[in-house]
Amino acid sequence: MSNKNSEKPEIVSSFREFFGNNIALAPVDVWSKSRKVMQPYFTNKQRYKIITQLINQYVDDLEKHVDGPQVNLAESLRSLFFSIITKSFPFRYLATLIQDDKNQGRDDLAFSNALVTIAAGDDTTSATTVFFLLTMAMFPEIQDKLYEEIYDLCGDDREPEISDIQKLPYLDQVLKEIQRRFTTLPIIFRKITEDAKINDVIYPAGTALLLSLANVHLDPALYPNPYQFNPDNFSPENVANRPKGSFVPFSAGPRNCIGMQIALVVMKQFIVSSLRSFSFHTTLKMEDIDLKIGFVSHNKSGCPVSLRKRKKNRLL
Ligand code: HEM
DSSP: OOGGGOOOOGGGHHHHHHHOSOTTTSOHHHHHHHHHHHGGGGSOGGGHHHHHHHHHHHHHHGGGGBTSOOEEOHHHHHHHHHHHHHHHSOHHHHHHHHHHOTTSOOHHHHHHHHHHHHHHHHHHHHHHHHHHHHHHHHOHHHHHHHHHHHHHHHTTTSOOOHHHHTTOHHHHHHHHHHHHHTOSSOEEEEEOSSOEEETTEEEOTTOEEEEEHHHHHTOTTTSSSTTSOOGGGGSHHHHHTSOTTSOOTTOOSTTSOTTHHHHHHHHHHHHHHHHHHEEEEOSOOGGGOOEEESSSEEETTOOEEEEEEOOOOTTO
16 A cells, blocks of 8 residues: 555544544645654654553452452453553653644644544554453463463563563464454545556545455455454464455554554563463353444453463472
8 A cells, every 4th residue: 555545535524623633534744744753653662661560560460350250351451551552652752743843833733643642552452452361261272372382482480571572473373363353443444546446446536445454354265264263374374375465453554553563562561471370261252252343343241251370380
């Protein structure tokens, strides 16, 4: 997707009136300036310390549920990811920089961009993590395999570091399969700015497109048995056999998710920290998952799980 395919259709203009001309809604000329200014803040690894602190506090607090009844973690996870985004982002810096941009120097643009970063960041990551925990609880053998991978890398005796979480291929496979099976942002909007031929149909410039990322992920031509949860869909061989663009949870091209790297680090760090300490269980079955679809997909019944302590220690 090139810049010419990055335009948003008129349908989003009512949202602009309400939320401001922020990076997610703005027309391409305003968007490209915000994107340039904001991009460096979305690759900064300095915030990793605060991210791990907040996650470790949350995971320590989960101890109180060990061997207890099923508990719904959806709301507390949302609060955790909200704290992570709000406490780890240098919003004041962001505001200053955007105001300094002489072309678009407006307080309300800075505010709107800060707001959309929070809005786009906490709900997406927490909803994905809910699906992750629930699915692991439903597939204990996959959860155990993942635990073994994490244990082999870090053991009991040291905290995982950012370099560790990038060395977990099975975690990568399982998380991708979660993002495929439950596409967090199922639909995105675009406007065609030049006549375009898609699947033998010519769409004139100006056409508004409603693109279903979920449909790509549930296409049986790309993923056999698409409703079945199967991390092997992301084995290196299976990935190599699929065309580019068949996995797009963060969209693709220049107007893809600016928070992708941060989202992956935060979600993986949470998964590694929580699975090292506990095993998760649930009475829910895959067929009980009922999606509430808005901008972001949620499971209607949240995240009902029970926890047991992991007791593995190689030295014993
Ligand atoms: C699992 C987590 C996430 C998913 C699945 C996700 C998905 C997406 C998708 C599909 C888009 C494209 C939307 C469109 O074209 O209309 C997008 C854009 C965006 N995302 Fe994310 N996102 C996630 C996490 C985050 C995080 C953590 C942040 C911020 C810290 C963030 C900030 C944004 C912003 C600001 C945009 C607009 C980018 C632009 O238009 O240039 N996202 N996201």
